[in-house]
Amino acid sequence: MCxxxxxxxxxxxxxxxxxxxxxxxxxxxxxxxxxxxxREIEYHSLMTVITRFPPSPTGFMxxxxxxxxxxNWLYARRHGGKMLFRIEDTDRSRHSEEAVQAIVNGLNWxxxxxxxxxxxxxxxxxxxxxxxxxxxxxxxxxxxxxxxxELEQMRENAKKEGRPTFYDRRWRDAPPSMTPPEGINPVxxxxxxxxxxxxxxxxxQGDVKVNAEQLDDFIILRADGTPTYMxxxxxxxxxMGVTHxxxxxxxxxxxxxxxxxxxxxxxxxxxxxxxxxxxxxDGAKLSKRHGATSVEEYRDMGYLPEAxxxxxxxxxxxxxxxEIIDQEQALQWFDLENINQGAARFDFDxxxxxxxxxxxxxxxxxxxxxVIDLYKLRDISVSDIGRARLLARMDELKSRAKTLVQLxxxxxxxxxxxxxxxxxxxxxxxxxxxxxxxxxVRDRLSxxxxxxxxxxxxxxxxxxxxxRDGKLGKVMMPxxxxxxxxxxxxxxxxxxxxxxxxxxxxxxxxxxxKFA
RNA sequence: GUCCCCUUCGUCUAGAGGCCUAGGACACAUCCCUUUCACGGAUGCGACACGGGUUCGACUCCCGUAGGGGACGCCA
Numbered sequence: 305m306c307x308x309x310x311x312x313x314x315x316x317x318x319x320x321x322x323x324x325x326x327x328x329x330x331x332x333x334x335x336x337x338x339x340x341x342x343r344e345i346e347y348h349s350l351m352t353v354i355t356r357f358p359p360s361p362t363g364f365m366x367x368x369x370x371x372x373x374x375x376n377w378l379y380a381r382r383h384g385g386k387m388l389f390r391i392e393d394t395d396r397s398r399h400s401e402e403a404v405q406a407i408v409n410g411l412n413w414x415x416x417x418x419x420x421x422x423x424x425x426x427x428x429x430x431x432x433x434x435x436x437x438x439x440x441x442x443x444x445x446x447x448x449x450x451x452x453x454e455l456e457q458m459r460e461n462a463k464k465e466g467r468p469t470f471y472d473r474r475w476r477d478a479p480p481s482m483t484p485p486e487g488i489n490p491v492x493x494x495x496x497x498x499x500x501x502x503x504x505x506x507x508x509q510g511d512v513k514v515n516a517e518q519l520d521d522f523i524i525l526r527a528d529g530t531p532t533y534m535x536x537x538x539x540x541x542x543x544m545g546v547t548h549x550x551x552x553x554x555x556x557x558x559x560x561x562x563x564x565x566x567x568x569x570x571x572x573x574x575x576x577x578x579x580x581x582x583x584x585x586d587g588a589k590l591s592k593r594h595g596a597t598s599v600e601e602y603r604d605m606g607y608l609p610e611a612x613x614x615x616x617x618x619x620x621x622x623x624x625x626x627e628i629i630d631q632e633q634a635l636q637w638f639d640l641e642n643i644n645q646g647a648a649r650f651d652f653d654x655x656x657x658x659x660x661x662x663x664x665x666x667x668x669x670x671x672x673x674x675v676i677d678l679y680k681l682r683d684i685s686v687s688d689i690g691r692a693r694l695l696a697r698m699d700e701l702k703s704r705a706k707t708l709v710q711l712x713x714x715x716x717x718x719x720x721x722x723x724x725x726x727x728x729x730x731x732x733x734x735x736x737x738x739x740x741x742x743x744x745v746r747d748r749l750s751x752x753x754x755x756x757x758x759x760x761x762x763x764x765x766x767x768x769x770x771x772r773d774g775k776l777g778k779v780m781m782p783x784x785x786x787x788x789x790x791x792x793x794x795x796x797x798x799x800x801x802x803x804x805x806x807x808x809x810x811x812x813x814x815x816x817x818k819f820a
Numbered sequence: 821g822u823c824c825c826c827u828u829c830g831u832c833u834a835g836a837g838g839c840c841u842a843g844g845a846c847a848c849a850u851c852c853c854u855u856u857c858a859c860g861g862a863u864g865c866g867a868c869a870c871g872g873g874u875u876c877g878a879c880u881c882c883c884g885u886a887g888g889g890g891a892c893g894c895c896a
Binding site for chain 2: 358359360362392393394395398425452455459462463464465466467468469470491509512513514515517518520522523525526527528530532533534536537552553554555556557558560578580581583585587588589615618619620622624625626627628644645646647648649650651653654655656657658660664700703704705706710714761764765768775776777778779780781783784790791792793794795796797
């Protein structure tokens with residue numbers, strides 16, 4: 305199969321070649337003009353792609369977890385595959401239903417779904433133990449009777465001598481003379497390779513090499529018979545048929561250990577892609593002190609899920625110069641090749657910009673509902689009339705705001721009743737000069753044929769001409785203060801139209817009375 | 821202490837040895853629009869961490885240095 309295309313700078317000849325060694329696998333080759341080099345740009349497999357989303361039940365969904373989830377989801381969906389959902393609750397004490405629910409809620413909010421049931425790692429511990437014992441039987445793993453104190457001592461000594469801080473393998477090939485001490489339940493350790501270069505092939509980081517001397521015989525089964533994380537992930541990923549492991553950079557080192565288990569069991573190693581971490585605005589690891597770290601906090605700050613997805617996607621992944629990438633586009637474009645290798649800082653300015661963009665595109669009814677939800681948190685109840693006003697001005701409102709919270713602030717005067725508060729700058733507008741103008745407006749309001757924005761504007765302009773040298777602002781500012789209680793607002797004449805003559809008059813009377 | 825990874829405008833990034841006088845976006849500044857605040861439009865400011873190689877030619881490849889991040893648990 306061959307296709308040909310022109311890009312800005314080159315002629316592409318694409319050959320899809322079957323790999324005879326793996327009949328279900330195809331390579332996509334790209335030839336650059338002139339035909340000097342060929343480069344494998346993509347690896348397509350006809351096997352179903354299976355990714356996984358394996359959060360720890362921490363009680364909330366970290367923004368980094370969300371991004372990893374998004375990447376896994378996009379990759380699976382892009383390739384017509386599946387994303388599995390597994391709770392990493394090997395440490396059962398951490399497990400709680402609420403914690404799982406929090407993650408599910410986060411995923412739902414982001415609009416990501418998964419295939420099959422949520423798998424609890426804890427529920428599979430028998431299987432994990434079975435694998436551990438099988439490895440002992442085949443001589444790939446062994447029992448170790450060291451106490452935590454002894455291990456601590458080893459680490460200290462190693463550090464002092466400048467060696468890796470590892471277990472010294474004293475039970476690895478224990479001679480028969482070394483009888484197990486009484487009363488100690490052994491752990492199971494795996495036999496890691498002693499020498500040679502170990503390579504992890506990573507889709508993001510490339511080939512990562514480390515000497516076997518840096519790997520120790522890590523524990524796969526604890527003294528109480530429960531599996532460690534290292535064993536559990538490998539067994540579960542294998543049993544669940546995971547083909548692509550897309551996860552945070554912090555697991556890159558673990559990968560060498562996990563591969564030891566894969567090899568000992570003779571299992572296929574999945575394709576790895578390790579994503580760089582998200583840093584806070586100051587370059588340090590994103591943490592609580594940077595403000596929001598969980599997706600629900602971003603929701604509460606007024607960000608739209610589609611904006612969040614777009615922003616998170618662009619944080620570390622790119623498609624040329626494209627910035628606004630909606631879900632549909634992302635599904636067509638997403639790949640592992642264009643993930644950046646360096647960690648990225650979280651930038652609220654950019655998020656705001658992206659959010660403002662999606663706000664403009666969002667459906668008005670949906671936005672009204674979201675804003676009304678926000679008002680509930682402020683103990684403001686919105687009547688049907690209030691909702692209708694919101695809707696009537698939504699096109700303008702959504703074009704101005706960066707977040708739903710801003711939109712809600714902007715629109716609050718449309719839904720609140722009398723009495724209402726005046727902010728300081730608004731109060732200042734209602735001085736003698738201001739009240740003078742407001743009274744003139746009030747007196748001439750009833751003469752309007754239609755209480756419409758156009759006529760209101762004509763009226764205000766004529767008042768400005770008569771009393772303020774044609775300076776419209778001198779009329780609008782005090783009027784705005786009287787009607788909204790604020791010094792800035794969306795288009796006042798349009799807002800007045802929506803509020804209606806009766807409500808406008810009431811508010812003017814209320815303001816004049818208050819600042820009498 | 822040991823090992824691993826990373827490094828292009830303030831930030832996110834484009835860049836696949838000559839297309840680079842390094843492109844885009846956010847932020848910032850100025851101007852325009854304007855009843856306010858925003859939105860929008862235009863223009864501007866602004867970077868290849870440093871030092872060595874390789875090459876006719878390096879942002880791009882290699883090696884060092886510096887800086888940043890990560891991992892070294894009977895946590896996940």
